[in-house]
Amino acid sequence: VNIERSVLAADIVVFGFRPEPPTLEVLLIKRRYDPFQGAWAFPGGHIEPGEDAEAAARRELYEEAGIQPGYLEQLYTFTDPKRDPRGRVTSIAHVALVRTDQFSPTAGDDASEAHWVDVRTAMDEVLAFDHHLILEVALTRLRGKVRYTPIGFDLLPKQFTLLDLRRLYETILGKALDASNFRKKVLALGLLAEVNQMHMGAHRPATLYRFDKRAYDRAVKGGFNFEV
Amino acid sequence: VNIERSVLAADIVVFGFRPEPPTLEVLLIKRRYDPFQGAWAFPGGHIEPGEDAEAAARRELYEEAGIQPGYLEQLYTFTDPKRDPRGRVTSIAHVALVRTDQFSPTAGDDASEAHWVDVRTAMDEVLAFDHHLILEVALTRLRGKVRYTPIGFDLLPKQFTLLDLRRLYETILGKALDASNFRKKVLALGLLAEVNQMHMGAHRPATLYRFDKRAYDRAVKGGFNFEV
């Protein structure tokens, strides 16, 4: 029998969060080679022999942009046979979350540039292949997942104030949240631990918190329901 | 450059619901050929040239079991390079929902048998390839999705009683629901339309309802949040 085979690619939508001003960003690279040379695209590349999709995503992310994400998961697989002009390329898309401040992206082999781009800007941009569609799916997933999973913390520095956290949620969800109620709700979850240090800014000093992974694991074991 | 290519397969976890006794079932076929000849597996097969994954899933489902599902979506892509002993086969797994009564599965080319199997039984069974893992992922997805999306209706006949619907939810979620509160909650959503007919069973006649797709679409447009 004559069975068609496909090239496998792992692409990664990397989200980052910049607190000042509050901005949700994605990592875009400028393609050095054809097809779509010079166009903006997500980092990604071929899956190698003996490698599964997630391993390929991590490797590509490190090679192309020097990034080792705190969070990475498979998003969706894009299989339109015409999505790549060269022939059948199946893209197994991933979502990754990083602390923007930790990585100033470095352009790797296939990229002439790598930049953090405001998500709203990226949505208006013409992207290579079907990457615009991939971005839409990734955003939907992020907005959904952030509501019942504590993945937001992977976008913040280890220590953060409640204002940081609230700004993050407001940015992702695209709506303002009541500061007072947000504080009570989040603290009531018992997933934050105070850090013995204050944030000194332009205003009244604020308590610094860290995400309490241990408390979270305990809560998960007890059949637990995270909600914003 | 020497780029590895992979065979692409579309596999489908088809869920069905049998009201009496309330049972959540999956469709399993007995493999006619090696590898795993004689083992139970999900229907599926190769994606053909010019075909995307979802089209392949629909085609395979029809060819192998005579089923045209009311609901079908991509689930997850399984990429372990060792998941198939013959070489690299990437499985793009799907979830489908059907009304059990509408399809008595027929065994197609690759299957010597096709049967509805109680999900709990299937979970204890040894399945071909990594299909046991696929089933776990599919079940998690179904349980999650049923809570905020009205996909449950795709598992019921066009007309159903509130008891049918409650039994369905109780079976999927694995816990008893208060009949009175369930009624109020579901009716308050305004997604059910009364049918001008009663269900005559062994007890007091019950109102028959149908899923009101029009009302649902209207609700979705208004930025709507479905909950059990």
Place this chain on the structure above:
DNA sequence: GCAAAAGTGTTTCGTATACACCCATGC
């Protein structure tokens, strides 16, 4: 003093939950 954020407290309201209770049917 003023602006901006930190932090506490209160009131209101909707709705989830837990039941009590009556109705209608087949056996």
Place this chain on the structure above:
DNA sequence: GCATGGGTGTATACGAAACACTTTTGC
């Protein structure tokens, strides 16, 4: 009559939302 499900109603409690108010800092 009795079991079973259909269907209505109610009391309670908890949590979400709205918002008033005080505190603390930099400028």
